[in-house]
Amino acid sequence: MNNFEFHNPTKIIFGKDSIQKLTTEIPSGAKVLLLYGGGSIKKNGVYDQVKNALADFELIEFGGIPANPEYAILMDALELIKKENITFLLAVGGGSVIDGTKFLSSAALFTGKEPWDILTQHIRTYKGMPFGTVLTLPATGSEMNSSAVVTRAETKEKLGMGGPGLFPQFSILDPQVVHSIPPRQIANGLADSFTHVLEQYMTYPVGALLQDRIAEGIMQSIVEIAPIILKDPSNYNAAANFMWNCTMALNGLIQKGVPSDWAIHVMGHELTALYGIDHARTLAILTGSHYSHNFEAKKDKLAQYATRVWNVQEGSLDEKAKKGIEKTVAFFHSLGIKTKLSEYTPDYKGTAEEVKRRLVSRGQTAIGERGIVKPEDVLKIVEAAY
Amino acid sequence: MNNFEFHNPTKIIFGKDSIQKLTTEIPSGAKVLLLYGGGSIKKNGVYDQVKNALADFELIEFGGIPANPEYAILMDALELIKKENITFLLAVGGGSVIDGTKFLSSAALFTGKEPWDILTQHIRTYKGMPFGTVLTLPATGSEMNSSAVVTRAETKEKLGMGGPGLFPQFSILDPQVVHSIPPRQIANGLADSFTHVLEQYMTYPVGALLQDRIAEGIMQSIVEIAPIILKDPSNYNAAANFMWNCTMALNGLIQKGVPSDWAIHVMGHELTALYGIDHARTLAILTGSHYSHNFEAKKDKLAQYATRVWNVQEGSLDEKAKKGIEKTVAFFHSLGIKTKLSEYTPDYKGTAEEVKRRLVSRGQTAIGERGIVKPEDVLKIVEAAY
Numbered sequence: 001m002n003n004f005e006f007h008n009p010t011k012i013i014f015g016k017d018s019i020q021k022l023t024t025e026i027p028s029g030a031k032v033l034l035l036y037g038g039g040s041i042k043k044n045g046v047y048d049q050v051k052n053a054l055a056d057f058e059l060i061e062f063g064g065i066p067a068n069p070e071y072a073i074l075m076d077a078l079e080l081i082k083k084e085n086i087t088f089l090l091a092v093g094g095g096s097v098i099d100g101t102k103f104l105s106s107a108a109l110f111t112g113k114e115p116w117d118i119l120t121q122h123i124r125t126y127k128g129m130p131f132g133t134v135l136t137l138p139a140t141g142s143e144m145n146s147s148a149v150v151t152r153a154e155t156k157e158k159l160g161m162g163g164p165g166l167f168p169q170f171s172i173l174d175p176q177v178v179h180s181i182p183p184r185q186i187a188n189g190l191a192d193s194f195t196h197v198l199e200q201y202m203t204y205p206v207g208a209l210l211q212d213r214i215a216e217g218i219m220q221s222i223v224e225i226a227p228i229i230l231k232d233p234s235n236y237n238a239a240a241n242f243m244w245n246c247t248m249a250l251n252g253l254i255q256k257g258v259p260s261d262w263a264i265h266v267m268g269h270e271l272t273a274l275y276g277i278d279h280a281r282t283l284a285i286l287t288g289s290h291y292s293h294n295f296e297a298k299k300d301k302l303a304q305y306a307t308r309v310w311n312v313q314e315g316s317l318d319e320k321a322k323k324g325i326e327k328t329v330a331f332f333h334s335l336g337i338k339t340k341l342s343e344y345t346p347d348y349k350g351t352a353e354e355v356k357r358r359l360v361s362r363g364q365t366a367i368g369e370r371g372i373v374k375p376e377d378v379l380k381i382v383e384a385a386y
Numbered sequence: 387m388n389n390f391e392f393h394n395p396t397k398i399i400f401g402k403d404s405i406q407k408l409t410t411e412i413p414s415g416a417k418v419l420l421l422y423g424g425g426s427i428k429k430n431g432v433y434d435q436v437k438n439a440l441a442d443f444e445l446i447e448f449g450g451i452p453a454n455p456e457y458a459i460l461m462d463a464l465e466l467i468k469k470e471n472i473t474f475l476l477a478v479g480g481g482s483v484i485d486g487t488k489f490l491s492s493a494a495l496f497t498g499k500e501p502w503d504i505l506t507q508h509i510r511t512y513k514g515m516p517f518g519t520v521l522t523l524p525a526t527g528s529e530m531n532s533s534a535v536v537t538r539a540e541t542k543e544k545l546g547m548g549g550p551g552l553f554p555q556f557s558i559l560d561p562q563v564v565h566s567i568p569p570r571q572i573a574n575g576l577a578d579s580f581t582h583v584l585e586q587y588m589t590y591p592v593g594a595l596l597q598d599r600i601a602e603g604i605m606q607s608i609v610e611i612a613p614i615i616l617k618d619p620s621n622y623n624a625a626a627n628f629m630w631n632c633t634m635a636l637n638g639l640i641q642k643g644v645p646s647d648w649a650i651h652v653m654g655h656e657l658t659a660l661y662g663i664d665h666a667r668t669l670a671i672l673t674g675s676h677y678s679h680n681f682e683a684k685k686d687k688l689a690q691y692a693t694r695v696w697n698v699q700e701g702s703l704d705e706k707a708k709k710g711i712e713k714t715v716a717f718f719h720s721l722g723i724k725t726k727l728s729e730y731t732p733d734y735k736g737t738a739e740e741v742k743r744r745l746v747s748r749g750q751t752a753i754g755e756r757g758i759v760k761p762e763d764v765l766k767i768v769e770a771a772y
Contacts, residue, residue, distance in 0.1 A: 011391065207623040209607040220599060244387070257626075
């Protein structure tokens with residue numbers, strides 16, 4: 001097991017009718033900016049619940065944060081924060097709204113010239129404006145971690161940021177919100193959280209028994225509830241498991257003491273930046289070809305995964321490992337998610353070269369665990385995903 | 387899944403040679419009271435490492451905190467804290483030293499008359515004197531939770547306390563400390579942490595898929611490393627798994643969203659208070675008879691446990707469940723731990739009545755999940771453990 005530090009101070013408030021607890025979680029006297037996305041919270045009742053809980057607070061609103069939170073729009077929110085002397089941010093939404101809020105938490109106290117520098121110059125945030133979240137879309141785990149991804153249309157860039165100052169003070173998770181999520185988004189959440197676990201698990205063994213067991217447990221749970229929640233998003237217990245597993249998939253716990261990969265995310269972000277493909281679907285596109293290309297490096301864990309998550313008991317280690325890849329791709333298909341780039345865009349030719357070019361231009365020339373994915377590997381992995 | 391809140395702000399610093407990180411974790415300018423137990427830290431090098439790391443701090447020491455931290459001794463430490471105007475407590479030891487330090491953290495800021503009231507009147511601690519820990523004995527999980535148990539010889543009492551103000555600010559876990567722990571203590575740590583998981587798992591199903599998987603994962607990991615670490619406590623990777631599993635067994639995570647039992651602990655504490663039997667061994671004495679007595683209430687989880695943790699695939703649900711109890715008792719035996727009260731004391735007769743009397747006198751007349759263990763059940767469970 002590798003050395004590690006673990007510190008996750010986010011308070012989770014989980015369960016039925018938990019949104020009303022907002023009242024006591026936001027510091028009294030705070031001037032609150034309520035941030036949200038395209039307005040679905042006004043249809044599903046969450047907006048009204050939040051407004052009721054915050055009746056005694058001074059409240060300003062900023063809606064319209066899009067999927068893949070856009071820098072230009074966030075800069076408008078930042079102006080509002082400064083103009084209105086906001087002291088507390090409340091994200092009500094999914095990963096995009098929460099990530100956008102994290103950017104604002106950091107940018108509000110940033111003393112440099114251009115907040116985009118936080119992303120391009122990898123500036124870690126040790127203190128941000130305090131914020132909380134009400135999660136409406138289980139997927140990214142952003143509600144219990146300290147990192148964010150922001151997109152800039154102007155430059156077709158999608159970059160990450162983070163730091164210990166960016167944990168939400170609290171996150172409210174009411175599984176009842178799941179019933180109004182469109183099937184496509186539920187499928188995305190299942191694929192996204194599943195891949196988050198894979199990125200922290202599918203590397204090489206380091207003897208971290210419990211981290212492996214928890215990662216496998218999350219994947220087993222997601223596999224178990226996926227067909228149930230896709231069929232009936234109003235099934236409360238399935239929704240609760242969906243929500244808690246998505247959070248646990250990326251709150252830092254399973255990453256401690258083990259190597260992690262994240263090459264799928266690095267390459268996948270480029271597919272979203274280039275073609276606007278849903279984040280989760282870019283991961284589904286690349287996972288199979290990434291694991292096939294790096295088979296030798298990953299086969300021990302692939303075989304363990306096949307056995308423990310998919311109950312593959314027969315065959316040699318190599319056979320089990322291959323079965324593990326097949327099962328993963330089949331799982332994405334079972335969610336109604338296509339796994340070839342050409343199924344998403346007719347303009348796929350040349351994508352591999354462009355992804356490679358972009359990563360090289362940012363110095364990302366050795367990604368994945370032990371830096372095994374070099375520019376020539378990126379080329380082959382993306383090509384194999386056409 | 388039940389509603390829950392989860393908030394665990396303790397920072398874990400885990401790994402080889404991590405004790406030196408103390409230097410930057412304690413607030414600069416703090417006046418530190420270093421608390422420890424019987425002096426084993428002076429033999430195994432931990433004391434020197436701690437002193438080196440704290441060379442620049444004003445430091446007072448208080449040693450001699452015994453197993454089952456004794457109120458009278460802790461009151462001496464409390465006097466020292468007040469006399470010396472201590473501002474930070476550092477526990478270097480196992481669960482007893484850490485629990486004693488938690489009591490002191492609370493008592494140092496307690497404004498009532500008699501600190502023992504914190505325990506007898508169930509006063510929750512919302513703010514204590516800040517403290518950190520250096521763990522030298524994996525077992526209780528106290529290094530990452532906010533509760534403690536304190537013993538008072540004068541009244542033969544062993545009582546619990548806790549509250550959100552009693553999380554350690556940080557805990558340093560260097561698995562290298564395990565190599566000098568006597569086999570008896572390692573066996574105790576394995577049994578203690580295993581039973582912690584059972585108390586939060588062996589109740590009835592509520593559809594909390596991941597919580598069950600994590601609980602099972604901890605038990606599988608403990609079962610896997612137990613023979614290795616007992617044979618060779620200098621095996622670093624086994625020690626690391628031992629240490630992290632003990633912490634994860636009782637840091638609150640697996641208890642969230644599920645019912646919990648804790649009747650074994652409530653009854654077990656009385657056996658320690660009466661006969662001085664090691665805490666972990668009191669749990670091993672009572673587990674089998676408790677599960678047999680409450681078989682109908684627990685058999686669904688017992689069968690799931692038998693299948694997933696012990697790979698029992700054959701038989702009816704009842705047969706699997708019974709096998710689960712047998713496997714548990716056999717596991718304690720494999721650690722060299724006896725599971726009958728009469729193997730620990732010749733004076734066992736009348737114990738059941740005395741335990742019952744003590745619990746009734748404190749109003750503990752319906753313990754366990756759903757309050758299923760009534761005084762007459764306590765009588766039968768303890769008697770069956772003779």
